[in-house]
Amino acid sequence: MSDPRRADRLDALRGAAIVWMVAYHFAFDLNHLRWLAPPQDFYRDPFWTWQRTAIVSLFLLCAGMGQALAAAGGQGWPRFWRRWAQVAGCALAVSAGSALMFPRSWISFGVLHGMALMLLLVRCAGALAPGRTAWLWPAGALALLLPHGLGFAALDNRLGNWLGLVTRKPITEDWVPVLPWLGVMLWGLAAGHWLRARRPPWLLGAAPGWSRPLRWLGQRPLTVYMLHQPLLLGALMLAGMARR
Template structure:
């Protein structure tokens, strides 16, 4: 993610000439990054519920994610006033966390629910879609006939399906292979483990730092 955003920043300040919006080399990277985000968030919820995390602690963390989502909206509006982020990955995670937590008892049905959610946008292409579904009022649901103009867009459909799969996979691992989830961190990965423990902080700070560095490089150039 950090490398992807760094190249995006270089492109934004004209150090590169790449099409991050249509070139499959970049769009597939974005899809993989978002998929990993949401899968891990779902898996994390499986661990949290297995450990007995209560709703008060859940809502404290949720408020952090939702608050950061609002900061992303404000920051992106300053940089991209015509395509600012109003429902990006953090907005999506905030909404999906509530749904996934409420459906944590679904067991194996979460695999089916995830598959249906992932397939839903493809069904929308073959069915009539009311124009209101394409507006910011409802396009966060994902039942659309055209993509909105925004720098990041992570609607409930299909992405809720990925988080459901993460929850289902986490529950399966905790039941069948708990050592893979609860075991010690491999020695080679320990230097990177702090980024996982402070993932939201890293997410919020890495772009301002890199954008500032690239802006400074622009002035020097």
């Protein structure tokens, strides 16, 4: 039985993003352990960089649509803060873990850090203008375009690059700054409100039976995100020891 408080189709879409993310990170780990031939450049090769962009975009779109449904369902601030604290706490754990594994390129503002701040901004924006959603589309476009026209050398450091208005990308394993990514979440929020009002079956209709595994994953995104890399790396290292 599906949870009546959830949108099965949104869970399935989020689950698809999770599968893609795990596959991407599996390839990344193989390359990190020098098991891929020829070696891949995950930082500059468009084949990999565009995949990363698409995966992050899909997660943020789902997060925006989830916020639209939460607002429509009357989600209170206490429940929001509980979930937000989980995301923020996991972001700190990612920073600590990455500092141990990648001391020169540790993650100071990755996808969870960005999502924590953007969820707060989106929630506040919805509270300031309840029921008004048309402005979300141009606001999202502006957020997407701003980093292409503005950049400040003073922000080219870990204290300032979270905003996204930099002149060069930081050396880090993951970087999801507020700009331009807030624009994607705002578009997800706008799309969620539009679908709920104009095409409710597209978002709230029953999901096909074959999507059940995706829905299961989509209901546990934070757990899967935190566990998949340690499990993947651990399994690959054990495989490497067995080979030797």
